[in-house]
Amino acid sequence: MTPDVTIIGAGLAGLTLARVLxxxxxxATVYEAEASPMARAQGGMLDIHDYNGRLALRAAGLTDEFRSLVLEGRQATRILDRDGTVLFEEADDGTGGRPEVQRGELRRILLDSLPAGTVRxxxxxxxxxxxxxGRHEVAFADGTVVVTSLLVGADGAWSRIRPLLSDAVPEYTGRSFVETYLFDSDTRHPAASKAVGGGSLFALAPGKGIxxxxxxGDTLHTYVALTEPRDWFAAIDFTDATAAAARxxxxxDGWAPELTALITDSDTPLVPRPLYALPIGHRWDRVPGVTLLGDAAHLAAPNGEGANLAMxxxxxxxxxxxxxxxDTEAALAEYEQAMFPRGAEAAAEGxxxxxxxxxxxxxxxxLDVFTEDEQTP
Incomplete structure (x- = not known):
């Protein structure tokens, strides 16, 4: 018999599962807490890897749709010293294995590929x-209740489904990102635009980085990394955009002005993004009728693999x-047996x-990593 599949979470993981099914x-039915697909911004750029993310899109039958989203030239990379000196630069020659797309646009093609009413x-x-x-009851805040023979938690870092399987909870990594945006950068922020170049910029120092x-278009999306405790960030009033940017x-201090402009000239309020992770190698014993995907299963500090692994x-x-x-249990056992080491390896590499x-x-x-990559035939 075909199980009634209930997926919690309409992110990339849950939508990919629904599409492949x-x-x-x-x-399958996907239940999402957000009120609509446009309820919030969906994050920035994603590099979709040829060994996992693109394989998932192929299984979903969405390769052509994905290709239409790729932003040409965005695989270019620059590493700058704090004084603005270019330490490394690599152009996007179109042969790289990590084409860049916008997360929101990728989510849209997954949503559009599903039958109407799949996402609640x-x-x-x-x-x-x-x-x-092996059945589970899920209650929702609006008073509705569903009972399902297969419950899949694709509901991210703070999964409500994870406690059915594991006592693990995400812990703060000791580092946070602070997010900024500069719009119309070529005309309004030309120095910062030139510093970033056509793709990605890294300007790094021990414990911090831009x-x-x-x-x-010419939108610059920045993540400022700082290795500080949560209390340090809590002491900053992020509702006062000017003061937060100054802090x-x-x-x-002392970094090139074209780099610090990515902070001080932000066209949006600065948003702190504390980084959390589950223990590397997080796993659980097989529990009938329930499993996890993506960050719900193997949340790690950002490393370029999260969205790819989720899909x-x-x-x-x-x-x-x-x-x-x-034989749902055979399927879940097979999936988890391969997923556990895959997630652990990615978290360790991250x-x-x-x-x-x-x-x-x-x-x-x-720099050594990029130089070795260039020298590898």
Whole structure:
């Protein structure tokens, strides 16, 4: 029998699962707390990797739609010293394996690929409990209740489904990003625009850094990294945009003005983004009728793999369910057996990447990586 598949969360993981199930003729319902697809901004640029994210999109039958979203030239990379000196520059020659797209646009093609009514908006989970036989009851804040034979938590870092499987909770990594945007940068912020170049910028020092992407058009989206406790950020009044920008920029005194302008000239209020992670190697014993995808399963500090892994998780679970009709538990066991080491490896590599970016040897460790990549045939 085909299970009734209930997916919590309409992010990239949950939508990819729903789409791959649809491709295989398996219906699913996605419940999302947000009121609509436009309820909030969906983040910035994503580099979609040829070994996981693009494989997931292929399984979803959306390769052509994905290609239409790719922003040409955005794989270009620059590493600048704090005085603005270019330490490394790599152009986008079109042969790289990590084409860049906007997260919101990627989410849109997934939503558009699903039958009408698949996603139920405005359904915030208020409680969940097992009801026997591998079935679970999910209660929503609006008073509705569903009972399902297959419950999938694709609801991110603070998953309401995870406690059915694990006692693990995300912990603060000791580092936060502060997000800024500069719009119409070529005309309104020419120095910062020139510094960022056509793709990604890294300007790094031990414990801190300025990382920026050129998004669609000439929008510059910046993540300022600072290794400070939560209380340090809590002491800043981010509702006072000017004061917050001045306080954050003080951590970069003496840096080139075209770099600090990415902070002080922000066209939007600065937004703190504390970074949390689950323990590396997070896993659980098989529990009938429930599993997790993406950040709900293996949240890690940002490392370029999160969205890719989320989509790949969704595609792999969808294919496993299609390959084991009538045996949901076999499908879940197969999926989890492969997902656990995959998530652990990515999280470990991400921790190493953050050491390269913000450790005592930065930016030289990162430069070595790019130089080795260039020399590798």
């Amino acid at each position: 649809h491709v295989h003729g398996i219906p 908006w405005g359904h915030k989970v208020s409680g969940v409990r097992p009801v026997g036989g 990382q920026a992407h050129r998004e669609r 954050i920029s003080r951590e970069f 790949y998780d969704g595609a792999e679970l969808g294919r496993a369910l299609a390959a084991h009709p009538g 921790a190493q990447l953050h050491e390269l970016l913000f450790g005592a040897d930065t930016p030289h460790g990162l």
